[in-house]
Amino acid sequence: MAEMMVIEDVAAERKAFFMDLYQKAFPLVARYISSMGGSFEEAKDVFQDALVIYYEKLTSGPVELQYSEKAYLLGIAKHLWARKNNNKQRHTTLDDSLEGIATAENDPASSTEKLMELLNTAGQKCMELLRAFYYDKLPLHKISGMFGFSGTRSATVQKYKCLEKIRDTVKEKSLTYEDFLE
Amino acid sequence: MRTSLNDIKQIDDYLFKYAAPADRLLFEARLILQPTLQEKVLWQQRTHDIIRQYSRRKLKAEIEAVHQQLFNEPEHHSFSRKIRAFFSKH
Numbered sequence: 383m384a385e386m387m388v389i390e391d392v393a394a395e396r397k398a399f400f401m402d403l404y405q406k407a408f409p410l411v412a413r414y415i416s417s418m419g420g421s422f423e424e425a426k427d428v429f430q431d432a433l434v435i436y437y438e439k440l441t442s443g444p445v446e447l448q449y450s451e452k453a454y455l456l457g458i459a460k461h462l463w464a465r466k467n468n469n470k471q472r473h474t475t476l477d478d479s480l481e482g483i484a485t486a487e488n489d490p491a492s493s494t495e496k497l498m499e500l501l502n503t504a505g506q507k508c509m510e511l512l513r514a515f516y517y518d519k520l521p522l523h524k525i526s527g528m529f530g531f532s533g534t535r536s537a538t539v540q541k542y543k544c545l546e547k548i549r550d551t552v553k554e555k556s557l558t559y560e561d562f563l564e
Numbered sequence: 565m566r567t568s569l570n571d572i573k574q575i576d577d578y579l580f581k582y583a584a585p586a587d588r589l590l591f592e593a594r595l596i597l598q599p600t601l602q603e604k605v606l607w608q609q610r611t612h613d614i615i616r617q618y619s620r621r622k623l624k625a626e627i628e629a630v631h632q633q634l635f636n637e638p639e640h641h642s643f644s645r646k647i648r649a650f651f652s653k654h
Contacts, residue, residue, distance in 0.1 A: 393626070400630045409647060416650035425651075430627050434620060494617070501618060509618050516612065517619035542569045545576070549604075549611045556610070 392520070392528060403433060407452035411459040418463060428466070432458040441519045493559035497552065505551060508544035515541050571601070575608045 408429055415425035432455050439445055447454050501509050511529055514520050522534040531537040565573070577583040578591050595602050635644045 396626060397630060400627055401634075404630055404634055405643060412647045412650050422648070422651045426631065430624060430631070433627050434623055437623060494614070497614065498618060498621070501614070509615070512615045513619040513622065516615050517623075539565060539569065542565065542572045542576075545608070545611065546568060546572050548615070549572075549607050552611045552614055553607045 392514075392518075392524070400433060403436075403451065403455065404429075407455040410452055410456045414456060414460065415463060420463065424463075424466075428459050428462050429455075431462055435462075441517070493556060496559055497555050500551070500555060501548070505548055508548055511541060511544050512548065571604065572608070575601075575605050578605070579609060579612065 408425075411429045411432070412422070412425045415421075415428060420428075435458050436451075436455060449457075511525070514525050514528060520528070522537055525531075526534050526537040529537065529540070531540060574583070574587075574591060578588065581588075583591060595605065634640045635647075
């Protein structure tokens with residue numbers, strides 16, 4: 383019960399964070415994309431990618447913003463819009479650091495797609511733990527609480543166990559799916 | 565920790581450049597001597613790519629849920645109307 387509550391806390395915090403940014407910055411971005419002749423759907427896609435980029439920037443270290451958050455998000459959105467229109471013939475390609483956000487969703491038969499599906503079901507518990515560590519970069523004590531570990535040390539051990547397990551799955555499945563495709 | 569977990573940890577330290585210079589050199593020497601370790605490094609790197617992709621999808625789903633809430637729930641009606649207005653002339 384306590385375990386569930388902490389997970390919900392973290393998810394709720396993130397939700398409140400995005401809700402706030404959406405309300406503050408989406409009007410600016412939508413107005414900009416509309417002035418450039420873009421559609422509502424395009425504004426939405428660009429804005430959501432900008433949120434992901436901003437989130438990843440925040441998790442990878444302290445960010446000193448020269449301007450407000452909304453000005454920063456608008457800046458990312460303008461950049462993404464410009465790139466999108468430079469590569470119109472290709473599927474949306476974002477920054478190199480963002481490979482995978484858009485591209486991996488295109489081909490449902492790809493080995494990555496199958497792997498993702500598998501990890502979503504069979505490996506979900508480990509994937510959520512690995513996400514908290516490597517992507518959300520939450521502090522160890524918070525992760526211990528979220529997943530009900532006795533302490534930070536056991537959380538660390540469990541992280542490596544999960545990484546090993548998922549690595550084995552990735553290896554095994556990548557090899558079989560590639561065989562299958564050939 | 566088990567030996568295999570120590571390996572996992574050392575590979576992580578190497579990939580994320582956490583290892584001290586001396587440990588890094590030692591690890592690089594092991595990489596030359598042990599092709600199986602090399603292979604593990606590659607799979608671990610691929611696994612980290614997969615974790616990032618998985619996490620981004622989950623994050624995007626959370627963002628999409630926020631979007632749906634803002635554009636479908638009556639309490640946010642004035643917000644969604646304001647946004648829609650930007651696109652009404654197209």
